[in-house]
Amino acid sequence: MTVAALDVFLNSLDFIVDRRELILDKTWEHVQLSAVALAVSIALAVPVGVVLGHLHRGSFLAVNLANVGRALPTLVVIAVGVAFLGIGFANQVVALVVLGVPPILTNAYVAVDEVEPDAVEAARGMGMTPSQVLRRIELPLALPLLFAGIRTAAVFIVATATIAAIAGGGGLGEILVNQASYRVEGLVGAAICVSLLALAADAGLGLVQRALTPRGLKEEVPAFEPDVRSVV
Amino acid sequence: MTAGPVIPDFGEASDCVSENRTFCSDWVRENWDPVLQPALVEHVKLTLIAVVVGFAISLVAALLAHRLRHVERPFAIASAVIYTIPSLALFQLLVPITGLTVTTVEVALVGYTLLILFRNILTGLRSAPPEVLEAARGMGLTGTQTLFRVELPLALPAIVAGLRVAVVSTIALATVAAFVVSEGLGVPILGALPLNFKTEIIAAGALAVGLAIVADAMLVVVQRLLTPWAYTRRVA
């Protein structure tokens, strides 16, 4: 059986090379879908999370949002999206944003909320206005954890975009669910590509996270692992 | 890819169903036994097996990593890589090896639990305060006794927290199993998609979410029962 499996894997590599235009096309669609969804999620979640964290308000909601997001089966979100919004790029972005917002918002909130209170107090005591405190003290210190949330959301979105293919979102998922057209080799080939895409996104954002971490905080948030912290 | 069960044709669909309104409770009542309940039971089974096996593997790995520091990095990186691979892709990568079977699904689901369980168990084991370990050693507890009577009990809060996340994530991920095998709550959803049948999608989806909430709540109760000391505060 393993010989047959090896055979399939080798053939799938052939598939990737032979149909590279298709692969690149689909990968580009996938990246587009994910990037747009991620951008929208960041635009929605970061301001809300940061402001709530700065004001130290709404902790119950903000903290539990990530847990709720994790409990939402991706297939359910896509399916509900299809049922009520129909198929197509824009509708799938909506579904992906629903899944991408919770980890970003929760992390943004916790990151700003848990900035060392002594530092904030010292800043206020020095005469900084609230918005200056936010900009110069809280945000830089919150950046690592905040970015970890973005990283988690990015991986989540890339993964879910794969399933969004069934709803006409395009992307590598289209190959993955279409055994009739592409046969096993195609499916495995697409699976390899989307895995590499996800790993690359994670690693890439990991490097950015590292670069953004102020030198004094380097050890606090592990840059090599996805942030699956459960805020209990 | 397999197709889910088609909506049973009773010949006379109610108005609600034929107009595809948002939610038809009559459909749900009729189809609870044949469609929804079996899917729910299968879903619970899939989750339970995955979490139990994943926990066993992670526990062994964490105990090893606690004693031998070199074990930690490789296991952590391997489980992180698995976690990052999208579920559908992981299923497809396994299909050539284990076929379109429940095994494929379980292997993938187990893989996804490893990261959170391994990390939390290890963190929990390391959370025993150093003076507690010193007192234990000075009193004459052996290494094994210290592990079972001190380190593991003190690791329970972190372990249960990890289990909560693992269970909830697995319940959510198990819906995707429907792409590989005709089991679980993903099946009615996939089946209802081509026809855009709202009621079935919402019913199955609600069950999945509800299952996650119930499982999470149960684990919270378990945590309270197992760790009474974590909920006390200074009396005087």
Next chain:
Amino acid sequence: MRAPRQAVEIVFDHATKRYPGRAAAAVDDLSLVIPAGEVCCLVGPSGGGKTTAMKLVNRLVELTSGDVRVDGRSVRSLDETELRRGIGYVIQQVGLFPHMTVAENVATVPRLLGWSKAEIAARVDELLDLVDLPAVDYRARYASQLSGGERQRVGLARALAADPPVMLMDEPFGALDPITRMRLQNELLRIQREVRKTIIFVTHDIDEAILLGDRVAILRDGGILVQYDTPEELLARPADEFVARFVGADRGLKRLSLTRLGELELEPAETASGPVLDAGTTLRDALSAMLNDGSRTVLVEGGDGATRQLTLDRLAELLR
């Protein structure tokens, strides 16, 4: 009920501990004898090797050369786990098991030794009583619900649980506020009068050592023994400059706090006048009263009802 165990003698016989890669020894050729039933305080500057020396007894630190004998047997001759179950160990941060109740904490070593449930329950109650924590209230509490002083009392009870003949105490009261510390020091003295263990007590506080120790060993950096004497001898005749500085320039006054008015043969007070003090007052406080009052005499109620007197001259004579 088990019969209380007799205290035993501890002997350090040229005990030495060297760590690899370090020139100076942590404990250098330490030889001293701690008679059974006595409290020996190991005092010295921080990092001076006193804790290391103490840990040689329960083998938390292994000897490089020389020997340590408990009740005549070398500590090396016993399995280290067995050895430790026969020695009470108390540390500064206590190390109470957070997930166990007070009763379960205290019961730890008896459980390891296989005592029956009834024996354990009785013993736990007995010990909580001994450390002045009513069992009825404290049995079921958790460490997080106790104050610092209460925690250390439980730590003490836990160390005494299996009735070990030897106790090792590593700066046990160091993390407590001064008032609680004083209380616990007096508690320890009271408990020791009842149970009479052989105790090694490590501290960097010379006043604590003088208060608690039957004998005091002053260790210099590198665990080198400089003087080993009773508190009176130590204060009256310090062996060298180091000890003299360590015990403090006020050692004369410290000596005065070792004796109380009631312990002396005093002359009857006839026409003398001065502040009236309790028989339990230390000579140091008596001197302080004289200075406060501007008097050269203090008066004490004698046991027979007669008033006795202590003059400044007599006090100075006592110091000679």
